[in-house]
Amino acid sequence: xxxxxxxxxxxxxxxxxxxxxxxxxxxxxxxxxxxxxxxxxxxxxxxxxxxxxxxxxxxxxxxxxxxxxxxxxxxxxxxxxxxxxxxxxxxxxxxxxxxxxxxxxxxxxxxxxxxxxxxxxxxxxxxxxxxxxxxxxxxxxxxxxxxxxxxxxxxxxxxxxxxxxxxxxxxxxxxxxxxxxxxxxxxxxxxxxxxxxxxxxxxxxxxxxxxxxxxxxxxxxxxxxxxxxxxxxxxxxxxxxxxxxxxxxxxxxxxxxxxxxxxxxxxxxxxxxxxxxxxxxxxxxxxxxxxxxxxxxxxxxxxxxxxxxxxxxxxxxxxxxxxxxxxxxxxxxxxxxxxxxxxxxxxxxxxxxxxxxxxxxxxxxxxxxxxxxxxxxxxxxxxxxxxxxxxxxxxxxxxxxxxxxxxxxxxxxxxxxxxxxxxxxxxxxxxxxxxxxxxxxxxx
Amino acid sequence: xxxxxxxxxxxxxxxxxxxxxxxxxxxxxxxxxxxxxxxxxxxxxxxxxxxxxxxxxxxxxxxxxxxxxxxxxxxxxxxxxxxxxxxxxxxxxxxxxxxxxxxxxxxxxxxxxxxxxxxxxxxxxxxxxxxxxxxxxxxxxxxxxxxxxxxxxxxxxxxxxxxxxxxxxxxxxxxxxxxxxxxxxxxxxxxxxxxxxxxxxxxxxxxxxxxxxxxxxxxxxxxxxxxxxxxxxxxxxxxxxxxxxxxxxxxxxxxxxxxxxxxxxxxxxxxxxxxxxxxxxxxxxxxxxxxxxxxxxxxxxxxxxxxxxxxxxxxxxxxxxxxxxxxxxxxxxxxxxxxxxxxxxxxxxxxxxxxxxxxxxxxxxxxxxxxxxxxxxxxxxxxxxxxxxxxxxxxxxxxxxxxxxxxxxxxxxxxxxxxxxxxxxxxxxxxxxxxxxxxxxxxxxxxxxxxxxxxxxxxxxxxxxxxxxxxxxxxxxxxxxxxxx
Numbered sequence: 068x069x070x071x072x073x074x075x076x077x078x079x080x081x082x083x084x085x086x087x088x089x090x091x092x093x094x095x096x097x098x099x100x101x102x103x104x105x106x107x108x109x110x111x112x113x114x115x116x117x118x119x120x121x122x123x124x125x126x127x128x129x130x131x132x133x134x135x136x137x138x139x140x141x142x143x144x145x146x147x148x149x150x151x152x153x154x155x156x157x158x159x160x161x162x163x164x165x166x167x168x169x170x171x172x173x174x175x176x177x178x179x180x181x182x183x184x185x186x187x188x189x190x191x192x193x194x195x196x197x198x199x200x201x202x203x204x205x206x207x208x209x210x211x212x213x214x215x216x217x218x219x220x221x222x223x224x225x226x227x228x229x230x231x232x233x234x235x236x237x238x239x240x241x242x243x244x245x246x247x248x249x250x251x252x253x254x255x256x257x258x259x260x261x262x263x264x265x266x267x268x269x270x271x272x273x274x275x276x277x278x279x280x281x282x283x284x285x286x287x288x289x290x291x292x293x294x295x296x297x298x299x300x301x302x303x304x305x306x307x308x309x310x311x312x313x314x315x316x317x318x319x320x321x322x323x324x325x326x327x328x329x330x331x332x333x334x335x336x337x338x339x340x341x342x343x344x345x346x347x348x349x350x351x352x353x354x355x356x357x358x359x360x361x362x363x364x365x366x367x368x369x370x371x372x373x374x375x376x377x378x379x380x381x382x383x384x385x386x387x388x389x390x391x392x393x394x395x396x397x398x399x400x401x402x403x404x405x406x407x408x409x410x411x412x413x414x415x416x417x418x419x420x421x422x423x424x425x426x427x428x429x430x431x432x433x434x435x436x437x438x439x440x441x442x443x444x445x446x447x448x449x450x451x452x453x454x455x456x457x458x459x460x461x462x463x464x465x466x467x468x469x470x471x472x473x474x475x476x477x478x479x480x481x482x483x484x485x486x487x488x489x490x491x492x493x494x495x496x497x498x499x500x501x502x503x504x505x506x507x508x509x510x511x
Numbered sequence: 512x513x514x515x516x517x518x519x520x521x522x523x524x525x526x527x528x529x530x531x532x533x534x535x536x537x538x539x540x541x542x543x544x545x546x547x548x549x550x551x552x553x554x555x556x557x558x559x560x561x562x563x564x565x566x567x568x569x570x571x572x573x574x575x576x577x578x579x580x581x582x583x584x585x586x587x588x589x590x591x592x593x594x595x596x597x598x599x600x601x602x603x604x605x606x607x608x609x610x611x612x613x614x615x616x617x618x619x620x621x622x623x624x625x626x627x628x629x630x631x632x633x634x635x636x637x638x639x640x641x642x643x644x645x646x647x648x649x650x651x652x653x654x655x656x657x658x659x660x661x662x663x664x665x666x667x668x669x670x671x672x673x674x675x676x677x678x679x680x681x682x683x684x685x686x687x688x689x690x691x692x693x694x695x696x697x698x699x700x701x702x703x704x705x706x707x708x709x710x711x712x713x714x715x716x717x718x719x720x721x722x723x724x725x726x727x728x729x730x731x732x733x734x735x736x737x738x739x740x741x742x743x744x745x746x747x748x749x750x751x752x753x754x755x756x757x758x759x760x761x762x763x764x765x766x767x768x769x770x771x772x773x774x775x776x777x778x779x780x781x782x783x784x785x786x787x788x789x790x791x792x793x794x795x796x797x798x799x800x801x802x803x804x805x806x807x808x809x810x811x812x813x814x815x816x817x818x819x820x821x822x823x824x825x826x827x828x829x830x831x832x833x834x835x836x837x838x839x840x841x842x843x844x845x846x847x848x849x850x851x852x853x854x855x856x857x858x859x860x861x862x863x864x865x866x867x868x869x870x871x872x873x874x875x876x877x878x879x880x881x882x883x884x885x886x887x888x889x890x891x892x893x894x895x896x897x898x899x900x901x902x903x904x905x906x907x908x909x910x911x912x913x914x915x916x917x918x919x920x921x922x923x924x925x926x927x928x929x930x931x932x933x934x935x936x937x938x939x940x941x942x943x944x945x946x947x948x949x950x951x952x953x954x955x956x957x958x959x960x961x962x963x964x965x966x967x968x969x970x971x972x973x974x975x976x977x978x979x980x981x982x983x984x985x986x987x988x989x990x991x992x993x994x995x996x
Contacts, residue, residue, distance in 0.1 A: 068856075070856075071864055072947075073871070073947060081871055095891060096737065097770065103770055109637055109854065109859040109862070111858050119602070119605070125611075125626035125629060126610070126612050128629075129612060147540075155570075158575070163791050163792065166794065167794060169918070170983050170985075171982065172979075174980060175581035178577055182528050185529070190562075199796070201653060201656060202840075203839055205837070230839070232839045235835055236837060242667075284555050315557050337613070338844050342652070342843040354992065362994070363988040365983050365985065366983070367980040367982060383691035388694040388700045392695075397796045398796045399794035400791075403793075407570065410562070410570050410573070413536065413564035414560055414562035414564060416564070418560075422551070425551065427546050473620075499545040499546050
């Protein structure tokens with residue numbers, strides 16, 4: 068086996084030094100009654116070429132990007148990824164390095180993460196960002212745990228227009244804490260109705276998503292103001308499509324205390340839902356309550372600029388049960404991909420790309436309205452919107468899939484009151500011709 | 512210095528991204544504006560982010576230079592204890608980049624996602640065979656995430672039995688994530704000390720295990736590199752009082768094909784696919800931490816679960832006792848796919864051989880270095896061994912100095928100052944993918960450093976000198992944090 072370099076004679080030489088005769092003898096400290104009786108039942112090993120064939124066949128059972136148009140977003144977005152990102156990110160020095168605990172030989176990772184943190188603060192308008200978390204859903208859960216730590220309260224309000232998959236993760240994380248979770252309804256415009264906050268006291272956090280699950284842009288300033296009527300309550304906002312901040316006001320300018328979410332749309336392949344990138348940013352005042360790794364700037368013995376992991380006293384390997392989070396790894400490589408993507412676009416490109424996404428979505432909305440589809444929510448959107456296709460579309464949905472078009476995500480499993488509605492997503496990867504084809508198929 | 516591998520090279524200077532570029536330049540191929548421009552509502556519009564504008568080659572050079580400041584497995588050996596820094600096979604990366612996988616949307620209808628679901632289903636079966644625990648979820652995105660999931664299952668199990676419990680037993684050799692994950696689920700950790708042989712004694716467990724204790728978290732082999740030989744008695748004691756046994760599978764690389772975790776009484780175990788199953792660490796992630804459980808605990812696993820209906824794989828949410836979801840989708844599929852490729856490449860024979868060679872390498876290093884570095888527990892080890900700086904301390908040399916000097920010999924330092932129970936610990940895990948030649952070079956380097964510590968300790972105190980930067984002011988970084996530019 069090519070990953071196991073030992074020759075038989077080397078094994079014998081090494082065993083002789085150890086004073087054992089057989090490899091099996093190395094396991095003498097495992098009592099006989101603890102040894103397994105039965106071998107694991109696994110398929111025979113494949114050669115490199117057999118593995119290629121096997122995996123090619125499995126990958127061929129998946130939709131092929133050149134043939135299939137998938138108009139689904141809902142937390143995972145298809146964007147063009149420049150070739151340089153795959154190329155640079157595939158460098159062994161990024162891929163096969165460890166967590167940068169030894170800064171002298173990890174400056175590449177450390178500077179890349181420091182730059183990522185900086186880009187995230189600039190994108191979200193926040194003071195500090197961490198070196199990333201697992202995904203958007205767990206970031207939101209960690210944000211709420213952080214708010215509970217800071218306020219020492221056990222009640223949060225969360226919008227029902229937050230991605231329902233994120234809300235499920237929040238429910239799981241918060242279950243053992245005894246935290247009350249109050250759900251804020253959404254209005255007929257598709258945005259959060261925060262009126263219930265006025266009757267609610269002792270909240271640790273108010274959490275909304277913008278753009279929300281329906282693609283609608285929330286009035287974060289107004290909700291922040293309401294939330295902050297209790298000065299202890301933290302305003303938390305999450306997102307799954309950060310490209311939106313290329314054209315819309317960022318969370319930091321709207322009174323948000325913790326901004327978190329999913330960064331997959333920033334140059335990371337969809338990869339059937341993971342790995343993605345949990346983004347997490349907050350105000351300076353809360354930095355010592357943050358979960359996750361942080362990279363900071365410092366100097367070396369010669370006064371040269373360098374970077375280190377810092378504020379580790381918050382973390383599990385130092386504080387153990389008193390840590391701010393149990394998180395140990397981050398999504399370092401994905402954070403680097405996101406930084407590369409943002410660097411490639413630059414500020415000018417980022418804004419232009421966001422606008423192009425917006426324009427294409429507006430075009431599809433207009434065309435669908437023109438053929439008589441109802442768009443129930445009137446709020447301004449980014450990339451995604453809810454549509455009620457004509458009656459009897461359920462059957463056509465299957466037909467379209469056979470024609471290699473996935474015309475949105477059916478909403479009834481998540482929102483029974485939106486049965487018959489679909490969540491559609493448009494990005495720069497759809498040419499006008501693709502959108503026209505969708506409209507024509509829906510109409511036919 | 513000339514005969515030391517991986518120690519010299521050109522070091523380029525490279526500024527921060529925002530110290531480069533020119534407004535209006537860009538490195539991205541913007542798709543055509545083939546639809547009308549529509550104005551953005553003025554009350555919602557923002558200025559957009561303040562990013563520097565860079566050209567494509569600016570970005571390429573930037574990251575190429577940055578990458579060259581990193582040590583990595585592909586450039587040298589990482590004897591990092593408890594981290595299992597084995598070689599990351601390139602073919603696994605190739606499979607993960609196949610367009611059908613790379614571009615798959617996670618919410619595709621099941622019938623369009625059969626290839627991905629089959630991989631997840633089969634990987635679950637393989638990991639069940641390897642661990643002996645029959646049911647699992649691939650959803651946790653990292654080892655600590657798996658621990659959290661395992662503790663949530665433990666919490667839910669006791670809640671369902673009508674008797675929520677408040678404590679959990681954790682050995683003093685445990686990873687810091689153990690007490691931290693348990694605390695997130697409301698458990699109070701009770702520390703238990705390992706005995707003179709570096710393992711747990713069944714009688715010590717019996718003395719503190721009671722009906723208010725949810726269970727015990729055990730890393731086996733433990734972080735001193737020893738198999739917990741009392742494990743069967745310990746698991747029986749815990750089970751008799753109604754508790755569950757959680758196994759931290761970080762050190763699974765020592766016992767593949769050798770120990771069946773269910774047979775020794777483990778109820779819940781997490782694996783680290785980025786350790787035992789060869790997936791890359793990526794400078795800190797993404798990882799993957801599948802959670803494996805007994806049949807009794809299977810109903811509590813996260814949803815959705817992949818099930819097989821006839822010849823079709825489907826994602827099912829129909830597990831009412833489930834702890835819920837812990838990731839928006841199904842965990843880090845791209846990482847799972849690499850681990851799947853690894854298991855398919857290795858098969859049962861080579862996985863077992865990998866564990867044997869990992870243990871061989873560690874014992875060989877232990878024997879070759881124990882005269883030069885203090886070995887606090889001189890007994891056969893599993894996949895890792897722990898030395899200390901006791902022999903070097905009289906010369907004013909610490910574990911940290913030894914670690915930094917090792918960089919100048921072209922090696923990543925071992926894990927240092929962990930486990931906490933060993934003062935000045937130097938924890939070495941070579942893994943099976945390092946050849947005898949490379950292990951011998953490491954031994955030569957370590958012996959040379961031990962000699963330098965006696966004869967010219969300043970060489971160690973001042974190391975490293977040949978790296979991109981010298982030792983950094985970490986205290987200053989924490990006192991006045993500068994976290995963005």
